[in-house]
Amino acid sequence: MTDITIQKLGHHGDGIAPGPIFAPLTLPGERVSGTLDGQRLTDIRIQAPSADRVAPPCRHFKSCGGCRVQHASDDFVAGWKVGIVAEALRAQGIDAEIAGIETSPPRSRRRAGLSARRTKKGALAGFHGRASGTIVEIPDCQLLHPDLLAALPVAEALAMTGGSRKGELDVQATLSDSGLDLAVSGGKPLDRELETALAQLAEQHDLARLTWDGEVMATRRPPSQPFGPARVVPPPGAFLQATREGEAALLAAVQDITRDASRIADLFAGSGTFALPLAQRAEVLAVEGDKAMIRALDRGWREAQGLKKVQAEVRDLFRNPMLRDEFRKIDAVVIDPPRAGAEAQVTELAHSGVPVIAHVSCNPVTFARDAARLIAAGYRMGPVTVVDQFRWSAHVELVAGFRLT
Incomplete structure (x- = not known):
């Protein structure tokens, strides 16, 4: 048997001891023993538990791979996820203000x-x-x-x-619905x-x-989703924020960041998560590479009442990013790229002169890379809101505003 003391929790939710040795279902400060298999500890026994250890609320936790950290208190998990974001930003030389974390409740995944x-x-x-x-x-x-x-x-x-x-x-x-x-x-x-x-x-x-x-x-019935006053029927299997609570937290932050804009570009717009609610007070250019999602967004806008103009455009922003000159009439940009980020698009955006950018991300590492590029181009980053809608997992999302100085 090997005895170790866990030093920290890794980004994937495993406890890490010097070596490194990875020990699943452990927490920092715990003294544990088990069988060492390469760099991984198996047959783990908790010799001295952490004060943050709790009884998992789900009876399937030990066998199911859907959750990683149900054995940790809510406060610990919140601090861990905020720490993941802060660490990614520090790696890019950014000392950011974390405004807080919005955590979706149990039994809320849709x-x-x-x-x-x-x-x-x-x-x-x-x-x-x-x-x-x-x-x-x-x-x-x-x-x-x-x-x-x-x-x-x-x-x-x-x-x-x-x-x-x-x-x-x-x-x-x-x-x-x-x-x-x-x-x-x-x-x-x-x-x-x-x-x-x-x-x-x-x-x-x-x-x-x-x-x-x-x-x-x-x-049998159109499977609609509410985006502001619009009702949208996304294509089968289309991206959708995991919980209504998480979507609401991201949207509230985006609306606050872009509150003074009268013309907004929503990049990687999907089926209209941000574009359609924002159209209640601003004209929106919604850009998305998936034709089916753009069709759903456009139909939702046309069938809704009281929205300002939404121009829906199909465009592969990875291969064909919007160029800096195309942002001349845009007051604010919302960008919500996939996990890989949008390096080419952010490069153009950094030199576009757009006054305000609301950056939503599901990957703190690529977000930090993009943030460093915007800051180097003269933008000032505001507080970061962390959003945990994948409760008890290692997944974390965030949103922050950037203003041109």
Whole structure:
């Protein structure tokens, strides 16, 4: 047996001791013992627990890989996530003010990627186990919204209907205003018999929409999402903020940062999370590379009442970023890139002369890189708001404003 003392919690949620030695489900300050397998400690026993250790609220925690830090107090997790952001910024030489953290409540996730497969006795659905490919059933999950949990038996039925014994279904489940919206991949090829069976399954389980490998099998009710006063029907499997509470926190910060702007460019606009609420008081240029999402955004705007003009443009901002001269009539920019960031677009933006930028990010490292570039170009960064809508995970989001000095 190896005895170690945990020094810190890594960015992926494992405890780290000198070596380094990685010990899952441990906390800083704890003295633990176990079997050393390379750099990883297994068969861990807690000899001296941390004062921040708590009983996990979910009975599936030890076997399920959906959560990383349910064994830690809420205050500890909040401090850890704020620390991840602060550390990423310090690595770029930025000493930032952290305005606080907005944490979504338990049982609030409105979208999730479920795995499902057939078994000898039927089917099972859930999340993958910790560091394994085994599917763990999660009937009492404390992460998902209760209405989203209803997707579990549907995923099992889908596996029975269209899954193979050798493969898994990937079921992207989203809770919409009109019920469950499921986008399935990895199943059997469609034929007339399977199409009929899937349409019947959608009816039986009262689904709003069911999509199979990109083909819509049934739309019984439009699976709409509210973005401000607009109602948008995103394409199957489209990006959506994980919780309503997290979306509201990000939107409130973006609205505050851009409050004086009369013409706003929303880059990586998706289906309109920010663009449509912002159109209540400003004209918006919404730019997104996905044609289906832009069509959904545009239709939502056209069908809404009381919004200012929204110009929706399909554009790959990675290969074809907006150039600095194109921002001449823009008062503020909202940018919410994927995890890889948007280096080329931020380079143009840094020299655009736009007075105000609201930068939303799901990756503190790429955000810090982008922030350093904007600061070097003469922007002053305001307080950073950390948003934790992936509760008990290692994932963290943030938003900050930049003003040209």
